[in-house]
Amino acid sequence: KTYTDKDNNEELVAGADVKSDYPVVGTWNNDNYEVTFVSATYSITPKEVDLAGFDIADKTVVYTGTKQELDTVTLPEGIDEISFTYTQNGLEVENNAPINVGEYTGTVVFDVNNNYKLPANTQDITANLTITAKQVQVEIINTNKLTSVYKEAINQITSTDYTVKEVVNEVAGTELTAEEIATLNIDIKAYEVYDKENPTNNKVLAIDEENGV
Numbered sequence: 001k002t003y004t005d006k007d008n009n010e011e012l013v014a015g016a017d018v019k020s021d022y023p024v025v026g027t028w029n030n031d032n033y034e035v036t037f038v039s040a041t042y043s044i045t046p047k048e049v050d051l052a053g054f055d056i057a058d059k060t061v062v063y064t065g066t067k068q069e070l071d072t073v074t075l076p077e078g079i080d081e082i083s084f085t086y087t088q089n090g091l092e093v094e095n096n097a098p099i100n101v102g103e104y105t106g107t108v109v110f111d112v113n114n115n116y117k118l119p120a121n122t123q124d125i126t127a128n129l130t131i132t133a134k135q136v137q138v139e140i141i142n143t144n145k146l147t148s149v150y151k152e153a154i155n156q157i158t159s160t161d162y163t164v165k166e167v168v169n170e171v172a173g174t175e176l177t178a179e180e181i182a183t184l185n186i187d188i189k190a191y192e193v194y195d196k197e198n199p200t201n202n203k204v205l206a207i208d209e210e211n212g213v
Contacts, residue, residue: 018046018115046117049078049110056108056127063134065180067097070106070127078116083109086129104129135167136176138186146190154205157188 012022022044026037054076061068070084084106086093098104108125112118140146142161148154164181165172176184195201 012042016044018044046115047078048119049076049112049116051076051119051122051125054125056106056125058128058130060130060132063099063101063131065099065183067099068129068131069098070129078113080111080113082111085109098129098131101131101133104131136184137165137167137172138188139163139165139172140188154190159186162186162188 016022020041020043022042024037024040024042026035028035054073056070056073059070072082075082084096086096086098086104086106088098088102088104093104106127106129110118140157140162142157145155145157145161159181164176164184164186166174166176190205191202192205193201193203
């Protein structure tokens with residue numbers, strides 16, 4: 001018989017942990033013989049994890065300013081948990097934390113139970129994580145700033161004159177926090193000439209000291 005614990009005679013049964021030196025002990029029941037057993041041990045080797053059908057789906061998310069992750073799935077028997085290492089354009093992502101808008105590749109890292117092993121020559125399992133820009137809408141709520149009298153100074157539009165809201169499904173909803181808005185570096189001006197295609201042609205609306213606006 002094979003034992004998990006020779007001293008306490010706990011017989012080895014299916015489900016015992018992987019180990020290479022379980023004691024093998026023989027007994028006999030014939031007083032006409034003195035039997036000597038050559039020392040032997042019993043080994044239980046790791047079971048191979050079945051990765052057939054295991055896959056990670058690509059994921060697209062909107063920028064939040066915080067680390068984003070691929071989703072985990074039901075784990076195969078023998079895998080305690082998984083994590084991901086992320087790269088972008090072949091380079092490791094700083095702190096392994098995809099935050100900014102872009103395309104990232106996540107590679108699965110398996111935490112394998114001690115009683116299991118991955119199949120030989122297991123290929124990397126990867127998925128794409130895409131972070132898209134958060135859509136926002138800026139609306140001037142202080143409409144008094146949109147008008148001035150001839151030859152008077154052009155009004156300057158400041159952060160207290162407009163709102164910035166997140167747009168979801170083409171609907172403006174939650175206002176951004178002051179901290180978020182500060183990162184946008186919003187600058188609103190009125191233009192006498194505005195050429196989106198050729199910005200060098202742009203001319204900010206200003207007072208003509210001799211002739212007015």
